[in-house]
Amino acid sequence: MSIAYTYTALLDVLSYRFRLQRDILTGGYSLKNDLEGALSIFDSVNPEDFGVQAISDTIIISCRTHEHFEEFLVILKKVFISFLSKGLFVRGGVAYSRHYQNGRVTYSHAIAKAYEIESKVAIYPRIMIDQNIVDMYNSGAGLPKIFGKGLLARQNGGCFINILDEDNWSQIYEAAKTMYARDQMSLVSDEAAFAKHQWFQNYLFSSSYADIEKPKYIESIGLV
Numbered sequence: 001m002s003i004a005y006t007y008t009a010l011l012d013v014l015s016y017r018f019r020l021q022r023d024i025l026t027g028g029y030s031l032k033n034d035l036e037g038a039l040s041i042f043d044s045v046n047p048e049d050f051g052v053q054a055i056s057d058t059i060i061i062s063c064r065t066h067e068h069f070e071e072f073l074v075i076l077k078k079v080f081i082s083f084l085s086k087g088l089f090v091r092g093g094v095a096y097s098r099h100y101q102n103g104r105v106t107y108s109h110a111i112a113k114a115y116e117i118e119s120k121v122a123i124y125p126r127i128m129i130d131q132n133i134v135d136m137y138n139s140g141a142g143l144p145k146i147f148g149k150g151l152l153a154r155q156n157g158g159c160f161i162n163i164l165d166e167d168n169w170s171q172i173y174e175a176a177k178t179m180y181a182r183d184q185m186s187l188v189s190d191e192a193a194f195a196k197h198q199w200f201q202n203y204l205f206s207s208s209y210a211d212i213e214k215p216k217y218i219e220s221i222g223l224v
Helices: 016-026 030-044 066-085 109-122 131-138 169-187 191-206
Strands: 004-013 050-055 058-063 090-101 106-108 127-129 152-155 158-161
Touching: 004 066, 004 109, 016 030, 030 050, 030 066, 050 066, 058 066, 058 090, 058 109, 066 090, 066 158, 066 169, 090 109, 090 131, 106 109, 109 127, 127 131, 131 158, 169 191
Parallel strands: 090 127
Antiparallel strands: 004 058, 004 090, 050 058, 090 106, 127 158, 152 158
């Protein structure tokens, strides 16, 4: 296989080490079971069009053609929701660059760029799209139309995959609420972890699909 330009997403499973340590202490396999359940979403993905690797807390998904890029975005949306349904946030980056892989060797500018976006730009539980991809599709160039379909959201100049739609908002709200309630005690004084839940709640309620009758599950700032 020659070195070719490939869309590559690198996803990080947040709280992986915390959950793993809890399994070690309890002797259980809760994290393993949740990972297997979440990753079963790939059972229906065509390996001819999309490559998938899952190692520890890292998932790498690749898309080889422009024609399948919209489907790639839909798959990433489903992956995020699948992990959320198991009580796990993911954070990721998507890049388009040179990528080479065979049975023994992976050489990829795309993975390196996607990792940089995931670790330095995404910050919160979301899958960020490299601005170069956004610019490429904005320029036209005969590429499929990906804007105006509700698949992407923008905040502070950055573009990320929008996992919310009219049919799933309540489901995702309940999953996020349940996960926060489960982890609330471990979040005390952990501002970085707490901020991820807080950002996600703000994302939920900023959506045009939000049910404003639903209460916010994270307490507001109070006086003492």
